[in-house]
Amino acid sequence: MEPLYQPGSVERRWQETWESEGLYLAGAGRRRDESFVICVPPPNVTGELHMGHALNGSIQDVLVRWHRMRGFDTLWQPGYDHAGISTQNVIEKQLIAEGTTRQEVGREAFLERTWRWLDETGRTIMGQYRRLGASLDYSRERFTMDEGYVEAVMTFFVRLWDAGWIYRANRIVNWCPYHQTAISDLEVEHVETDDMLSFVRYPFVEGDGGIAVATVRPATMLADVAVAVHPDDPRYRDAIGRELVVPVVERRVPVIADERVDPAFGTGAVKVTPGHDPMDFEIGRDHGLETLTVIGPDGRMIAPGFEGLEQKEADAKVVAWAEERGLVEKREPYRHSVGTCERCHSRIEPLVSPQWWCRMEGLAAPALEALRERRVRFHPESQHRFAIESLEQAPDWCVSRQLWWGHQIPIWACPDGHLTCAWPPPAACAECGSGELVRDPDVLDTWFSSALWPFATLGWPAETPELARYYPGDVNSTAREIIRLWENRMIFSGLFLLGGIPFTDVIIHSTVLAADGRRMSKSLGTGVDPMEPVEAHGADATRYGLLKISSTQDVRYAVGAIEEGRKLANKLWNVARLIVQQTEGVTPDARPTALEERWILARLDAARAAVEDAWARFDFASATGVLYHLTFDDFCDWYAEAVKPRLYDGDEDCRATALAALETLLALLHPLMPHVTEEIWSHLPGRTASLIVSPWPEPDGSHAASHDALERVKEAAQVFRRSGVAVELASEEERRVFAAVVRPERRRDGGDVDAERARLRKEIARAEGMLGNERFVANAPADVVDGERAKLERYRRELELLGS
């Protein structure tokens, strides 16, 4: 064992060993009937591990390893998401770079190419999880487009259809002109954008004057079917019911009244364009207006006379036309937020198009009940409330996407237009028996399949032994932004399809921001690859650091925390060297014969309880803190220092206990820092089984009383080190420990006695002040008052020892 712990080679070696010896497999080390199940949030097949994954992986691995040591039948389910739009984006970019398009290549060839690319280049994240030491059961890796998984997705859709919750509707959707597909509200990213706001007057058909409207998109005037004003707006009250002429197209449109119009914005009058604006679509629907379309699926104009123009060109043409006729009142710069596609950042085009929708009431109700009854609990509590609110307000789910990469919708149409929804693929139309069926070209929203992850990975809809054993699971851990997209949908689909919740606890972990507080993002260049600290400081250190900084809110990435982890690993390694070197041929055995032995066993016991409590509350930062101070302060700086002379002397009880105490320390640290603890474990005498499947330490409350005695020694040592004055100790044992810790050769004479006296006088004055306050003594809890009395007494005693 070298003095400097080198994580790199050690960690890789153990990662290979653990996996090849089957210690990551579900059920490894199982000693009891209960199971503990977590499924990893399936990362995109095309993705790389980012800091959020690394934190989340650390969280899940700690819980899995802890439960495995406690004897649970653990399963940590790995796998990937096919990530419809994201993956298709990658392949489409490649095609464009090659001078072609997906349309030219064709659907079949495109899909073939995607599969080939995935096999060659995708699926890198599970390798990175391995390097982090994540003990997933890699033998069970699943993919949302696996043959069996497709069965699950199709079955889900058919069940929804049979329940009557799937319907087709022509609605205005968020249309991405680049991907040429509808995307959900949740996939739209709003960005502040600078635009021009144009005020254009629409003349009355009869009589003079007109009404001016404000618009940032003059081109959409071509599809205007009305002008709306607020019913109570005095400026326009008389205009309601009159007709206006839309410039350029010279269409006659009515002035209508609608409460959704904000009188304070612009001119207080809104042009109504149901075909190209979400609010206008609703107003149009409610007033029975026609829906006109002047923009095509590629975002270019299709209006007569404007065909093929970019919208900006069309805007200019329309404004020019109106300006020539003196209808433009003014144009001014205007900053507002514009929806963009979160994948390609194209400006979202609100377009009316036919899509498949899923009604939410029937799905949401049981999930809401489960949340309100806390059968599923989100942590922290604020996220629990958010999950409930999101479900209460969940709008119908647009499940169709005009993509190729994904699960094609299992609906077929016959020449007469009858629809058949079935799986496996039907041979004939369910209504007329026609065999000429054409399948709907759309695919399902990616989240439609992710919603099934906790049970589709276990073989559902087949009734597999895994499903019986591991469903429902226990914990799900994920990022905040995914609560509505994923968590809520897993809960309602589990309830709908299996009649039971998929897990009981949802951990919403911190978002890891860059060190300067900005978001970690590739485009900003603020991202940090988690493999960087793993290579520099080790996987153990990285896990430690990430959990140390984690909290219930966003946190800043701090290398310092990871360096602290590296120091902890090194410290542990070295104290183990000390003990291992002095205990050749000794059998570990806790023999609490001396004070320092009893004390460290009590400290280990207390730390075990604190750590268990913190893990169980998902308070990962507290747990790392407890383990850090246990190792540095208690084990190394006090216990190891106190015990050294007896260890060198060959005291058998001391040596056997030191080994036993070290073993307990290693076990407590293992879920957090598996590699360094396993490496040390392997150097201990008589060790054959891996620490992974070794039992978690049992409670042992028998030594708690030694605490006070050692605290007295600590105080005496501190006073001595500060002032050079030796405080008298009561027992032989205490004096022995004192002598071991404050070694004679290190004693220095003198010390700053005056400073120490001044400090004590100050403390005494403070305590006397408090105890002199009658109301304090009368109202404060007894232990607080007693604590102050004890402090006061001690300070006086110490002051006396220093002499005045």
Added chain:
RNA sequence: GGGCGGUUAGCUCAGCUGGUAGAGCGCCUGCCUUACACGCAGGUGGCCGCAGGUUCGAGUCCUGCACCGCCCACCA
């Protein structure tokens, strides 16, 4: 515009149901003491964002204000 959270030592952050402020890093002073200089011992450093209130006592509870984040939202 709505909702949630933050403001504590130079930096990053802990402080549970109110009891008189802590950690790590940094800085200062000693130490290469045969486990570890990725170390040991000791120390410096805070009107706990601002203003009120409740209380014997307030980072801790209440009210208002000021900044800073995040999420959500159809303001043309």
